[in-house]
Amino acid sequence: MSSVWARIEPLLARVQKPARYIGCEDGAITPRHDEFGPAGPVAWLLAYPDTYEIGLPNQGLQILYEILNERDDAVAERTYAPWRDLDHLMRVNDVPLFSVESHRPAAEFDLLAFNLSAELVFTNLVNMIDLAGCPIHGADRAPGDPLVVIGGHAAFNPEPLADFVDAVVLGEGEEVVSEITEVVAAWKAEGRTDRETVLRHLSQVPGVYVPSMYEVRYDGPRIVAVEARYPDVPATVDKRTVADLGDWPYPKRPLAPLTEVVHDRLSVEVFRGCTRGCRFCQAGMITRPVRERPAEQVRTMVREGLRRTGYNEVSLTSLSTADFSDIEPVVHGILEDSASAPGSCGNTTINLPSLRVDAFTVGLADEVNNGRRSGLTFAPEAGSWRLRTVINKLITEDDLYGAVDSAFSQGWTRVKLYFLIGLPTETDADTLGIAELATRCAEIGRRHTGRASVTVSVGGFVPKPHTPFQWFGQNTAAELQRKIDLIRGATHKVKGVHVKWHDPEASVAEGIVSRGDRRLGRVIERVWRDGGTFQEWGEHFDLRRWTSALEAEGLSLEQYVYRHRTVDEVLPWAHLTAGLHQDFLWDDWQAALAESGVEDCRWTPCYDCGVCTGYGIEHVVASPVPPAGGSQGTGQDLERGGEVPVTLLARRTASEALGVGA
């Protein structure tokens, strides 16, 4: 088994940012050379299909990397998408995709496992399979080729990738990677004869979907049915969920890179799941229920992580960190620990991403910001209360103005507001409401500082599978652009308000794939063959690649992006589930159209979305008392001190909850 470092080295002298490709990070685990081969442990190459800077901080990949390397029967290394300069040199010099630890060719691994966090990286996935020297179509692979596996949020509709991948993991990977390892180990022990055998076995692992074991029947553009080919292959594949995050204190050895990356700080995940029920938000829907990490464990992971990496900044990550029920004691604990740590001089900064919109949150941000007042970001998402009831982002104008006022009064000078446009039922009045909110926020800011600046960041809404908005027809690029222009027109003379927007054409490309079916595989392949890699990078994106590929395949934007879906339609992912009942999603869609909001079910009674009841798991929170802070977005006054009907850190093993071996 061979390192190709000697062949990579001369190429690195000729590319931008060569430190992306050398590995050597703190926390990296380099397997010994004898730990490879037919008799060796199952070798995983964990791949992130975007640049190193974006992929390295990915927590999912780091968690699985450690869990696999802790096993005796597995080794795991990492790889990232080579930038276009190195990609070109690798092809010219016949150098294959390699791991960053031992610089071994990707094809020497048993599994090539991709983490997919967004749809526009799909062409990079195809490119990396090809760079590995592996046939891009699963059907063409030989028993000696790696098994191509995908997971991550964007794998919840894997149908557009069905041609390219061998297996898909739905949901959280902590447990299932071990089960997959055992299946592959058995296959290796039997001499790794044919792929059909191992794929059939994998299809029976809960949470693993093997596209080739299913037949899709069409009637013209419509899907009639998706059916398992064999009786032992499950008709529906459910996602995997770990019952208690406290059982998984990973990463224990966080990777600290040698070169600058996007989130160059320690990350500690404080909870998973979100029950606020924002209807546009796929992450909130597919990661239910809420599972908080025990407060004491958060504090230990932060203390140990900082000590191990030498970082002086930590992000407490989740979908809405101010909702963590023990947030105040945890923050105080971290600050206390950092003050007493040698060498830190108490200079630790705590980063709270995904801030809730209320004054309490700003107070918290003030405590943890260590004197730096760069900018605060809030996400009201829609410009009017009416539209916020449609999307179930129940932030009142008072919540927003209160938050903005306390931000400027506490010394921040820049506030950023995130909005979506192209939401269901949106009118121009709603769109112009964005400009009004921003104008008012800038006025509030000027009461405190002449330098007050409000940046409005506008993104086009792309409907996502497994959400109540999965039936909604996306706005056209022209319509999104018209709305952007409305906002710009209404704010261009307003002092202190700046508007930024996401390219509407990129939203269209994302929309093609987001709710696509297997027929899009040929489109993705055409875009890739036409040179369309790094589609998330504006300088390499061109919508015409996508539209001409669609046309060449006899498919249309109307069919995949713009049309509303009907209730009787078989959606391409109908055989895959995140536990949410289809009835619940449809009823919630109807409630949206009726402008009716629903409350956060962490603190209020269950309205049966299907996840907790279906999987026999529950919300796990660290404290029975919701954190203080305005209306909590629920429209209710949730005073601190009210007991709520939740389970306090129910300690249940994963196998009990799921009825499977962990």
Place this chain on the structure above:
Amino acid sequence: MKIRVRSTKLGKVRFVGHRDMARIWDRTLRRLGIPVAFTQGFTPRPRIAFGLALPMGAESLAEYVDVEIDTHHVDGHDLDLDGLPVAWSELLPDGIDVTVVDVPDVPVESLQESVTSCTWELWSPEITGEDLAAAVALLDADELLVERERKRERRTDDIRPLLLDLRPDHTGHRLVAELATTGRALRPAELCTLAFPHVDPLDVRVLRTHQWTSHDDDRREVLPLPVSVAAPDREVGA
């Protein structure tokens, strides 16, 4: 309290840039529990000063960094300076080892200002013994005019005065070059273009072996390796 540190940069980490190195030092200091003093002012910065930047892709046996330790938070006598090279090297990536830690008794000039020349080794499979002989003969020239670009300005310089020494190493495969760093310094890649015109400078490996200061013809290494410190392997296996 100021400490001056000598270290290596060998193997894969030769592709880590100068700015990234700053972050690596910063993080390892915190891991060692050594508090770094900060500058005063609106945006305080750690008082860590680096020597002359090593070109991307070059290796080194003689990199230097000065660190001002915050003695409000730690007593200088409590620091185990003798154990520091080993402890520090353990935290640094493979290929970066601290070889000397020195506490100057008298205030020292900054590294940027005091280093007057560096010794380099240059080699490539494409460079023959004859090429080396031809390269050494550059010393015979009275004047070596080279067109160079600095800060987007092209200018023709006589670089002959910057060539302090050129000779083959004891293996006969490498060119040893001492190049002045004062004024418009001569980069190893620029020397390559002149010395080995038929070889792409990107294919020439570069190793900095020494950094020198000179005062009145007294040339000294910034921090010589003590005899007890074995010279690290010159090439770290990948």
